[in-house]
Amino acid sequence: xxxxxxxxxxxxxxxxxxxxxxxxxxxxxxxxxxxxAGGEIKVGVLFSLTGTTAIIEESLxxxxxxxxxxxNAAGGIKGSKIVPIVEDPxxxxxxxxxxxRKLVVGDKCVSVFGSYTSASRKAVLPVFxxxxxxxxxxxxxxxxxxxxxxxxxxxxxxxxxxxFVPWLVKKFGKKFYLIGSNYIYPKEExxxxxxLLEKLGGEVVAEEYVPxxxxxxxxxxxxxxxxxxxxxxxxxxxxxVVALHRQYKAAGLDPEKMxxxxxxxxxxxxxxxxxxxxxGHFTSAPYFMVHKSPENEKFVEAYKKRWGADxxxxxxxxACYFQTYLFKQAVEKLATxxxxxxxxxxxxxxxxxxxxxxxxxIEPENLHTWLWPKIAQAKSNGQFEILVEAKDWLKPVPxxxxxxxxxxxxxxxxxx
Amino acid sequence: MDxxxxxxxTGLSIGSIxxxxxxxxxxxxxxxxxxNLAHGEFVMxxxxxxxxxxxxxxxxxxxxLVPIFLxxxxxxxxxxxxxxxxxxxxxxxxxxxxxxxxxxLQQAVRLMVGSELRYVQLPPALxxxxxxxxxxxSSYRVxxxxxxxxxxxxxxxxxxxxxxGMKLRAIxxxxxxxASFGINAKRVYALTFAYGAGLAGLAGALVSxxxxxxxxxxxxxxxxxxxxxxxxxxxxxxxxxxxAFILGELSGGIAFLQNDTVAKTIVLLAxxxxxxxxxxxxxxxxVRA
Numbered sequence: 001x002x003x004x005x006x007x008x009x010x011x012x013x014x015x016x017x018x019x020x021x022x023x024x025x026x027x028x029x030x031x032x033x034x035x036x037a038g039g040e041i042k043v044g045v046l047f048s049l050t051g052t053t054a055i056i057e058e059s060l061x062x063x064x065x066x067x068x069x070x071x072n073a074a075g076g077i078k079g080s081k082i083v084p085i086v087e088d089p090x091x092x093x094x095x096x097x098x099x100x101r102k103l104v105v106g107d108k109c110v111s112v113f114g115s116y117t118s119a120s121r122k123a124v125l126p127v128f129x130x131x132x133x134x135x136x137x138x139x140x141x142x143x144x145x146x147x148x149x150x151x152x153x154x155x156x157x158x159x160x161x162x163x164f165v166p167w168l169v170k171k172f173g174k175k176f177y178l179i180g181s182n183y184i185y186p187k188e189e190x191x192x193x194x195x196l197l198e199k200l201g202g203e204v205v206a207e208e209y210v211p212x213x214x215x216x217x218x219x220x221x222x223x224x225x226x227x228x229x230x231x232x233x234x235x236x237x238x239x240x241v242v243a244l245h246r247q248y249k250a251a252g253l254d255p256e257k258m259x260x261x262x263x264x265x266x267x268x269x270x271x272x273x274x275x276x277x278x279x280g281h282f283t284s285a286p287y288f289m290v291h292k293s294p295e296n297e298k299f300v301e302a303y304k305k306r307w308g309a310d311x312x313x314x315x316x317x318x319a320c321y322f323q324t325y326l327f328k329q330a331v332e333k334l335a336t337x338x339x340x341x342x343x344x345x346x347x348x349x350x351x352x353x354x355x356x357x358x359x360x361x362i363e364p365e366n367l368h369t370w371l372w373p374k375i376a377q378a379k380s381n382g383q384f385e386i387l388v389e390a391k392d393w394l395k396p397v398p399x400x401x402x403x404x405x406x407x408x409x410x411x412x413x414x415x416x
Numbered sequence: 417m418d419x420x421x422x423x424x425x426t427g428l429s430i431g432s433i434x435x436x437x438x439x440x441x442x443x444x445x446x447x448x449x450x451x452n453l454a455h456g457e458f459v460m461x462x463x464x465x466x467x468x469x470x471x472x473x474x475x476x477x478x479x480x481l482v483p484i485f486l487x488x489x490x491x492x493x494x495x496x497x498x499x500x501x502x503x504x505x506x507x508x509x510x511x512x513x514x515x516x517x518x519x520x521l522q523q524a525v526r527l528m529v530g531s532e533l534r535y536v537q538l539p540p541a542l543x544x545x546x547x548x549x550x551x552x553x554s555s556y557r558v559x560x561x562x563x564x565x566x567x568x569x570x571x572x573x574x575x576x577x578x579x580x581g582m583k584l585r586a587i588x589x590x591x592x593x594x595a596s597f598g599i600n601a602k603r604v605y606a607l608t609f610a611y612g613a614g615l616a617g618l619a620g621a622l623v624s625x626x627x628x629x630x631x632x633x634x635x636x637x638x639x640x641x642x643x644x645x646x647x648x649x650x651x652x653x654x655x656x657x658x659x660a661f662i663l664g665e666l667s668g669g670i671a672f673l674q675n676d677t678v679a680k681t682i683v684l685l686a687x688x689x690x691x692x693x694x695x696x697x698x699x700x701x702x703v704r705a
Contacts, residue, residue, distance in 0.1 A: 050523070054531040055630055182677050210676040213636060215627040216433070218426040218557075219671035219679075226419060239533055242628035250538065250554035250626060252545030272533030272628055276543075 035110040035339045039076075040083045041331065043068070044103030046114025046124070051091025052213070055238065056268055056316070057116045060138060061086065062307050063317035064113050067324035070302065077331045085109060093123035100124040104133045110341055111136060111327060113320065118142060118185055125150070134341040136327065138319035140263065140285070142188030143398035146407035149341075151348060152368040153323040153360075154316065155286055157192040158400035160263050163373045163390060164284035165196040168261050173230030174202040179220065179244075182209035186235035189263055192401040193233055205229045210236065215243040221251045224258070234262040241265055242273040245281070255280030266314035270382050278378035285315040286371040287357040288384045296356035312382075313356075319369075322355035326362065329353060358393065366407035368396030422551045423672055424665065429553065431664025432561040433623055435657055437637045438644035439567055440615030442656040445645055447575075447588055448608055450500065451511045454518035455641055456634025458613045462488050462620030463629045464525060467534045477539050477625060484621045485614040492613020496606045505605065518634070526631040534629035536621075560622060567615065568657055574611070575653065584608055588651070647687055649697030658699060 035041065045064050047057040068082045076082060085107050089096040096115070103109045104127060111134045115121040118141050128135045128149040135150045143156035168176075176197060180186025186209060194204060205227040208220065224232060236244050241264060248260065260281040267289050270278040289300060289312055299321055303313050313321075330348035331339065349364035358372040370393040376384035399405040404415045437459060444452045465487050469480035495517055503509040542556040575581040583604050586594040595601050619637075627633070648659030663683060670679035690698070 050526060050531070052632060054526070055533055058531055208675045211680055214676055215636065216430055216667075216676070218429055219423075219668050219676065222419075222422055222426055222672055225422075239628035239630055239633070242533055243626065246538070246626055246628075247554070250543070250545065250556055252552050252554065269533070272535050274535050274537065 035108065036080055036336050039080045041077060041080050041339070042083050042085060042107055042109045043327070044100070044107065044109040044112035044114065045084045045086045046089055046096065046099055046103065046112050047116065048091040048120075049088040053091045053116050053238070057091075059268060059311070059314070059317045060116060060320045062311075063303065063313070063320035064324055066303055066306050067321045069306070071324065071328050077328050078336070080336075082328075089114075089120065091120075093117075093119045096120040097123045097127055100127045100135075101131075104128065104131045110134070110331075110339060111344060113138070113324065113327075115139065116316065119183070121145075121150070132342055134345050136323045138323055139316050142185045143192075143400065144188060144402065145398060146366060146412045148345065148367070148411070150367065151323065151326070151345070151362065152366075152396070152398075153319040153326070154369075155371055155373070156368060156396050156398045156400070157189055158397045159286065159371050159373055159394050160284045161189070161192055161196060162394065163388065164261065164263075164282075164375055165193060165202075166200060167375060167388060168231050168233075168282070169197070169200050169202055172259065174200070175205050175227075175229040175231070176202055177205050177224055177227060177229035177232045178207040178235075179232060180209050180235035181212050181214070181237045181240060183212060185237070188401065189235045190233070195401055210240060212240070213238065214240050217244050217247045218251075220244075221247060221253070224253070229258065232258060232260040234260050235264055236262075237264050239272075241269045242277075245269075245273045245277040249277040265378070266316070267312040267383065268314045270378055270384075271312055275378070275380040275382040278382070279380040281378050282375060282387075283378065283384065284373060284375050286373055287315040287318040287355075288374060288376050288386055289313050290376075290383050291357060291374070291386060293356060293358065295354050299356045318356050322353055322357075322360060325353050325355075326351055326360075360393070363396055365409055366396060366398055368398055368407075370395055418550070421549050423669055425548055425551050425553055426672075427665030427668035428661065429557040429561060429664070430668045431661035432557075432564040433626075434640055434644050434664055435568065435660035436560065436564040436619040436622060437616070438641040438648075438656055438660055439564070439571060440612040440617075440619065441638075441641040442612075442645050442648070442653060443571065443615065444609055444612035445642075446651045446653070446656070447584060448505065448605060449507060449650075450505055450609070451507060451514070452609075452612070453511060453515040453638065454495070454521065455514075455616055456636070456638030457518040457521040458488055458492065458616035458634075459620035459623075459637045460525065460629075460631065460634040461491060461521065462617030463536065463624040463633065464529065464534070464620075465617060466536045466621035466624050467629055470536060477536060477621065481618060481621060485618050488617025488620075489610040489614030491617075493606055493610035495613075496609035500609070501602055501605065522631050522634070531631055536624040536629055538625040554626075556626065560626075563622060567618070568653070571615070572653055580604065580607065643684070643687055646691065647697055649700040652697070652699045655697060655699030659697070662698075 047061040048054045068084050072081050087099040089099045103112050113136045115137050116139050121137055137150055138153050140154040178190045262283045265283045300313055329351050330344045333347040334343055348362050352359055352361040361370040372393050373390045374386050375388040376386045378384055398407050406413055441455045444450050462484050465484040466477055469475040499513050500510050542559050544555050545552045546555045583599045587601050591601055644660045648655030667679045667683050670682055
């Protein structure tokens with residue numbers, strides 16, 4: 001077969017035209033598939049491994065990685081492995097935002113698991129909203145947020161307090177001393193607590209905030225002595241929790257008469273303050289390490305086996321663990337070519353998973369989670385004893401303290 | 417009335433902890449003129465030493481105080497000998513160097529033992545509370561008060577009644593003249609720095625059962641310590657004591673009437689204003705320059 005110069009030219013041109021039309025198509029398709037390229041699904045893991053809050057975020061990193069390893073060991077998600085890209089935002093909101101952008105834009109992660117503090121969540125929020133990516137936030141927090149790009153798997157105020165505050169009033173009395181660290185979370189929680197107390201005819205004898213990291217509570221203890229509340233309602237966080245409990249104990253106050261009721265004291269803090277300082281005080285949370293369920297036994301055993309026998313699990317690390325499984329379920333529902341952050345978000349709406357605390361569900365309206373409130377008392381062995389378990393899971397209401405406002409699929413709605 | 421006494425006792429307790437933390441800095445900054453930004457990290461090392469002795473060797477806090485002092489003092493000695501003295505103890509260079517040392521110590525601890533909060537047990541014999549002037553107060557706080565006064569006494573004797581102290585005072589007045597009298601300035605400086613570091617370590621160990629132990633715990637203490645020393649007046653040990661108790665009473669009192677956030681703000685503001693009008697601090701030892 002002889003090829004004339006003219007045919008060759010024509011054919012080359014045709015090929016060029018075909019390539020011109022065809023290649024972009026391939027490129028675009030590749031861009032679609034980039035989220036699940038080569039049998040790998042990339043996710044970001046964004047917890048501080050250094051800096052102030054590394055104390056707790058390290059355990060969140062560990063729980064997330066444990067769940068990812070378990071999913072991969074069981075064959076991944078429809079044959080694709082989850083590849084965690086771990087970044088250390090060093091407890092600094094600005095670094096959080098920078099690392100989030102790197103994970104979303106640079107690494108093309110399909111979702112990012114991260115944050116402990118509200119400050120760091122607020123810092124990354126613009127990144128996820130602008131890039132239309134998806135952030136999975138495991139911490140209990142103050143509510144009053146409504147984003148289509150965040151899945152909230154921790155408790156909001158109504159899930160920690162609706163049962164807790166009436167129970168405390170009934171058991172100990174109506175006089176509350178509110179003490180918290182000086183930032184947004186304790187203020188919003190106390191705001192809600194005051195609303196509940198108002199309904200119950202309770203009384204707030206003092207509302208006080210100490211600087212973050214504060215460790216000298218003598219004057220606070222004097223005030224507690226002079227106001228004689230029935231309950232000390234504490235939203236103090238971090239190492240201040242430890243100092244407050246130890247100084248309370250050393251001052252000779254009695255938890256049987258004037259217990260501290262905390263929304264933030266977990267097994268993690270109890271280990272640092274010592275069981276004798278924690279014993280007798282109360283915490284409300286959806287999860288405690290001693291909770292009896294086959295899922296929790298498996299979780300605690302796997303966690304200890306992977307990270308050390310002296311390690312504890314707590315209500316935030318549990319959320320890290322189950323939210324990774326929720327991610328898996330959502331991805332499973334999608335065809336590989338449909339794997340994008342907004343599709344995962346839509347797929348996770350209404351998803352249920354049997355978590356260590358019980359069966360949880362993502363509320364389609366506000367992307368928060370239906371959880372199982374529990375009230376527990378700390379024991380001197382460093383564990384809790386669960387005294388009250390909710391009979392039913394509780395709907396998340398992120399705007400519970402703000403009547404007329406509610407978070408819906410369309411965003412924040414205000415009824416006038 | 418009861419409340420007033422209660423508040424005064426509380427202030428004394430806060431003051432004694434401030435004194436404990438500031439004493440080491442007072443020696444190093446006040447006598448040697450070195451602005452030791454790693455002071456907080458020496459406090460932290462002491463707290464971790466207490467944790468290590470308790471967890472791995474089963475030693476109680478009281479039994480491990482002397483070894484802790486020696487361990488942290490050795491650290492101080494090494495840092496003076498191999499970092500600061502090579503910079504000829506020049507103020508600006510040493511600020512930067514001690515800051516860097518502080519960061520390294522903090523990260524080293526984080527890498528070696530992790531960043532979780534650690535637990536140091538309260539000595540069981542001092543775990544209860546006792547009555548002072550009819551006010552219930554933690555026995556351990558009373559113990560801290562006694563220890564801080566005792567350490568101050570020991571330091572005062574060391575500075576004013578021993579040969580080492582005399583040599584140090586001679587060097588402070590005029591290093592070259594002191595050297596021409598045959599005083600080994602390098603050695604005295606290294607020992608003084610080690611002693612100051614050891615005191616900081618003791619402070620860390622002693623406060624750890626009341627507070628918490630974490631790699632970055634030093635940051636708060638170094639601020640407190642500088643406030644005390646600057647207010648009290650450099651080169652004045654007695655001034656350090658007085659200012660520790662003044663600050664203790666002041667912040668305790670304001671925290672009682674208002675809250676701790678306000679107390680912190682007002683105390684810092686008061687110090688800034690005072691330094692503006694009395695840059696040498698409240699009490700100054702008269703030294704021939």
